[in-house]
Amino acid sequence: MGVDGHKATYTVTCVCQRQMVKTATVPAEPARFAESLSRWFPGAILSSAYEAGFSGFVLHRARTTAGITHLVVHPASVAVAANDRVNTDRRDSQRLAIDLAAGRLRGIAVPTEAEELARLLPRTRAQIVEHRATITRQIKAKLHQCGLIPPASRRLMSSRYLREITTWPLPPELCASLTLFADQWRFATRQLLELRRLLRAQATAQAALATVYRSAPGIGEGVARTFATALGDMTRLTNERGLCSSTGLTPRAYASGAAMRRGPISRPGASRLRHVLVETAWRALPRDPALQEIVDRMAAPRGKQRAMVAMARRLIGRIRACFRHGTRYAVGPAGSASVHRWLAPESAWKPGAPVRPQGKGNKCAEALYRD
Numbered sequence: 001m002g003v004d005g006h007k008a009t010y011t012v013t014c015v016c017q018r019q020m021v022k023t024a025t026v027p028a029e030p031a032r033f034a035e036s037l038s039r040w041f042p043g044a045i046l047s048s049a050y051e052a053g054f055s056g057f058v059l060h061r062a063r064t065t066a067g068i069t070h071l072v073v074h075p076a077s078v079a080v081a082a083n084d085r086v087n088t089d090r091r092d093s094q095r096l097a098i099d100l101a102a103g104r105l106r107g108i109a110v111p112t113e114a115e116e117l118a119r120l121l122p123r124t125r126a127q128i129v130e131h132r133a134t135i136t137r138q139i140k141a142k143l144h145q146c147g148l149i150p151p152a153s154r155r156l157m158s159s160r161y162l163r164e165i166t167t168w169p170l171p172p173e174l175c176a177s178l179t180l181f182a183d184q185w186r187f188a189t190r191q192l193l194e195l196r197r198l199l200r201a202q203a204t205a206q207a208a209l210a211t212v213y214r215s216a217p218g219i220g221e222g223v224a225r226t227f228a229t230a231l232g233d234m235t236r237l238t239n240e241r242g243l244c245s246s247t248g249l250t251p252r253a254y255a256s257g258a259a260m261r262r263g264p265i266s267r268p269g270a271s272r273l274r275h276v277l278v279e280t281a282w283r284a285l286p287r288d289p290a291l292q293e294i295v296d297r298m299a300a301p302r303g304k305q306r307a308m309v310a311m312a313r314r315l316i317g318r319i320r321a322c323f324r325h326g327t328r329y330a331v332g333p334a335g336s337a338s339v340h341r342w343l344a345p346e347s348a349w350k351p352g353a354p355v356r357p358q359g360k361g362n363k364c365a366e367a368l369y370r371d
Contacts (some may be wrong), residue, residue: 002096218283
């Protein structure tokens with residue numbers, strides 16, 4: 001079965017032995033959907049798939065509880081012909097059913113209900129931060145409009161700045177407008193303080209994850225919670241290539257004959273996570289000379305922006321290696337024995353000798369020593 005979900009309805013296409021046997025549109029209620037399946041195909045072995053979207057994983061958990069093999073797939077992983085210009089719910093569900101029957105679909109990692117709930121706090125914080133930034137721009141726009149601040153003003157918004165604005169001789173209309181926006185800004189600030197308390201309590205419950213993420217340069221408590229709730233300890237990923245693919249930082253490749261061209265990144269996964277990874281890479285540069293050296297070398301032929309995306313891949317690979325080896329992030333040159341002593345047995349380490357990853361084919365540990 002291929003399922004194309006919307007707020008009000010599910011469009012379902014059922015395929016058996018390469019034949020389409022059922023197409024229907026049912027209410028978007030998992031319990032009623034399960035009753036319809038038992039009525040349509042009594043005693044049948046069922047498997048289904050739908051694209052990840054706004055509806056989360058409620059349908060997936062309901063189908064799994066009912067004993068149905070179910071996949072949640074990334075929308076970009078579903079192949080569509082270049083000349084296929086027709087896009088309807090029925091065609092989408094039919095395409096999912098055919099690809100599922102042929103074994104061409106790969107499911108994404110579905111978080112548990114507890115993991116999904118834990119992600120709500122850092123995501124809510126990001127939304128409120130964006131909302132407060134919008135309010136700040138609205139306040140400054142009105143001040144610019146009335147000529148009360150110079151165009152080149154870069155002063156940050158704060159409670160002290162808002163109190164100072166109230167002392168200015170302002171027209172009644174402007175004063176009323178600014179007062180309303182100031183109240184919204186203060187309310188958002190109080191919400192952020194409450195979220196900080198909740199995130200710290202959440203980090204205390206996951207102290208091991210927080211310790212490793214906070215040890216990396218450029219990662220504060222807010223970013224650490226974003227990584228911890230979205231990636232965990234990354235043990236579900238078999239290698240670093242899977243990590244970069246799941247975060248959407250793998251470059252696209254176009255090859256024809258002897259020609260090989262790299263395109264933009266693939267962008268699956270959460271866009272917010274990629275944004276935070278790249279921003280963290282920028283903040284990590286002044287704190288880790290080894291990363292700064294690598295970026296300078298990569299930026300010369302490719303440009304600073306591409307170099308920072310590559311550095312984001314490098315940084316998250318190093319953090320994954322820390323989880324695999326049970327240690328904190330080590331800042332400094334890769335060949336420094338005093339920094340990376342934990343990678344080698346105690347008997348094999350000598351002062352001044354470079355330490356290399358132990359074991360063959362350890363791609364994650366080798367990520368610490370590239371370049």
